Amino acid sequence: MSRNVFRTGTVIAAVSCLGLAACAPGSSGGSSASKSNASAPAQTDPAKLGKVTLTVWDQEVRGGQAKQITQLNAAFQKKYPNITIKRVPRSFDDLGKTIKLALSGDNPPDVAEVNNGRGDMGAFVKAGQLLDLGKYAKAYGWDERYPQSVRQYSSYSPDGKTFGTGNLYGLPQVGEVVDLYVNTEHLQQAGLAMPTTWEQLVAAMKTLKAKRPGEAPMVLGDLDKWPAIHVFGPTQAQFVAPDDIRKLAFGQKGANWKTPGNQQAAQTLVDWMKAGYLDAKTIGTGYDNANKAFSQGKGTFLMAGTWLAADPMPALGSKVRFILPPPSKAAGGKEVSTGGTGIPWAISSKTKHPDAAAAYINFITSPEAMKVLASTGNVPVANTSEQTAATPLDKDVLTAFGKVVEANGLVPYLDYATPTMADTLGAALQDLLAGRKTPAQFLDTLQQDYSGFVAKNG
Template identity: 25%
Template structure:
C-alpha cells in the first residue's frame, strides 16, 4: 500500500484533524428503497473489534432504513481478500460493498484494472468529502496509473490507524520485569525483552506467515529513518537502497532478535490471528501491531495491559484505515452507497471511537471512554510530529508476499540479512514506476 503524490507531512496533519472531525450532514436514502433486493457485504473485522462493533451497528441501522432488503454478510480473512479480490471482483460473485486495503499495490491496482466503481459523484452528493480530512482522503483517490493521492475516488475510509507496542503488565509483574512506561527508551525495552528471554519466555508475539513480522522489520528501519527516507520508499522520490543504514539495521537486528529469543524461530508459520491470540491469552508480554487490535484487546484481555509508541522513533506505521469499495460489477450499488453513508454517520462514528477505534467523523465530546482517549491521544502525538509512515508493502503490487517470504527467511535463518535485502531490492525495483 502506498501514498503517491501528496507529501505525508500534509497527510499527518490532516489525519490529526480528521480523527475527530465533526460530521457534516449527509443525504439519507428513501427508507423503503431496494425492497426484495440483497446487499452483499464483505469485511474482515472480527465482531468484537472496534470496527466490527461499529459496522454491526451500521447493519442494524441499514436494516431499519431498508426493511425490505436482506443483508448477506460474509466475514472474509485479510489474506483471503488480499489474494482473491482481482479474480472475485471480475466475476458474478462480487459483493456490493467490501472492505479493501488501501494503497497503490491494492486498491490502486484494482482501480487501474477497472474493477472498482468511481465513487466521485457519490462522494460529492453525500458530503463524504466534507467529513474526511485531506490526509484521510488521500488513500481513497487514485489516478489513472493507480497511484494514490489524486484522481477519482475509488474508496471511502471511515477510520484511521497506527501501530504501537501492546504491553501485558501482569506478565511483567509476574516475572519481575520492570513494566515499560510510555516514555521508555529502546534500551529499556530491549532490556525487558532480554530479561524475559533469559527466563525462557519469548517476549514478542509474532506472525511470520502474514503481516506482523514484516511490520517489525519495517518499524526497525523506521527507527533509523527520516521523512525523506519514507518519501523515497513510499513516494518514489529518489533511489531506494535496501542496503542503506536503515534497512541494514532492520534486517540485522531482526535476525539478532530471533537468535536471542526475542522473536520465536517457530513463528515463520504463525498467522496474524495466532499472534494476537497469544497476547489475548496472556502468553506474550509484548506485541507490536496496529490499532485495529485495540477494541478486541479491550473486550477480550483478562489482564492489566497498556500501550506505548515504539521507543526512540518519530516514525511508525500508520495511515487512514481500510476502504469501503464498490466493485464495478456490484448489482446493488445504491444500497452499497447507503450502507457506506451509515458508517459515516455520527452515531456509528462515535460508537467506533468509544469501542477502541480512531474515528474520522466523530463528535469529540461524545468520546468518553478513557482507553479511547488514550488511543486517540497517542495518534495525535504521532500525526502531530509527521510520524505516519504507511506500511511496508505499499510501494509495489505483489510486494506483500515478497516481504512475507523474505522475512520468514530471517526467522528460520535460511538466508542471511544481506541476501534478504537483495531480494527485497530486486522485487521493489521490478515493480516501482520506471523513471
C-alpha cells in the same frame, strides 16, 4: 498477502475472513451511470431522490462488524424511508471471489466493500469499474473529515498504476495500527517505567533480559512468515522518513530499499536476535501461539496490531497497556507506526443511483456512525480519540490510532508495495532473523522485487 486475510477477530475488527451465506447478486439499476450524472452537482439530500433500492455487498459478518452495519442500515432506512437497502452479506473470501465478476457484469451492486490492494481496487479502477468519489468528497467534506494519511489507502491514479495518491475511490469505516502491547507488571518488577523513547525501549529490553533470564523481552512468533513484517515496519519508521516509507509501500517510482535508514532498521532486528531480545525460537513459533503466550504472562513487549486487543489480551486484565512505538531520536521524536484501514466502501461506475450510494456511504462513515462503531467494539477510522471505551486497554487503542492519524504518522503496510512483496518480504525477514542473510542481502532481495515491479508498472 492482504492484511484483511490474516488479521481477523478483533474488538477492533477491521476485517474478517469468516462468512455467512450470501444473497443473489444484482443491482436495482444495472446500467452505467450516464455522463450527465458524473458531471452533475452532487445531490446530498437523500429524501429528494425518490424511491430507490440500493444493492449493497459487504463482509461485515462477524461479531461487532455485523452489529454495527445492521444498526446503521436500520437507522439509514428509518431516516430515509424512500431508500431501501438490499444487503448482501458475504464472507471476506467469498466477496473477493465474486466482486470481480460482478463489477464487470451488467448487474453489479451499487455499493460494495472493495479490498484496496492493487489486485482488487487498483484493477477495478484501471478497468473503469469504480466511481471517482471526488465530487462527493467535496460535497460531504470527506477530504476534511478523513486526513490524507487515511484517504491514501483508497486513492489511485485513474489508470490504476499509482497507489496512494490520485483520485478517491472508497471510504473505510474502521482503522488499525501496529503498536506495542506492554506488560506493566513486568516493568514494575524490574524497576522500569513505561518507555517514552525508542532508546528507552531498547534499554528496557536489556534490563529485562538480565532480570528475567530465560525469557525474551519482545514476543514474536513468525512461523507464518508475515508477523515479522509488523515488527520491521515500526522499527523502520524509527530510521526512515514517513514519506519515504509511503513511497516504498505504495510501489512508487524513485523509492529505494537500499538506503542507510533501511539498513539500520534491518541491523536492529539482527542485533535484537543476537542479544536475545527476540526468542531464538521465533521463526518456529506460530503467531497465535506467541500471542497466547504473551497473554499468559510470557515476555514484556509484543509489537502487534489493534486487532489483538479483544483476544487474547483481556486475560492480562489491567496489567496490559497499548502504546504507540516510542519515537527514536533519529525520528525526531515523532510517533510513527505501520497501519491502515478496513476495507473501503466503493461505488460501481454502472450504478443508476450514484447520489443515493454516496449518501449511504456518508451515513455509515459519519461522526454519528463512528460512535456506533466504537460501541460495537470496532475502531472508528475518524474521530477515534473522541470515542468512549469500555476498558483502559480499549481506550489505549482508540487513543493511539486517533493520535497517529491526527499527527499524519500512519504509514502503510510494506506488503502493499508489489503484488509479490508479501511473500518476498516475509521470506527475506525469516532469512534475516535466522542469519541466512545479512542486512545488505536482505535489502537486495527487496529491491529486486520492487524494481522489477516498478519497471513493468510503467
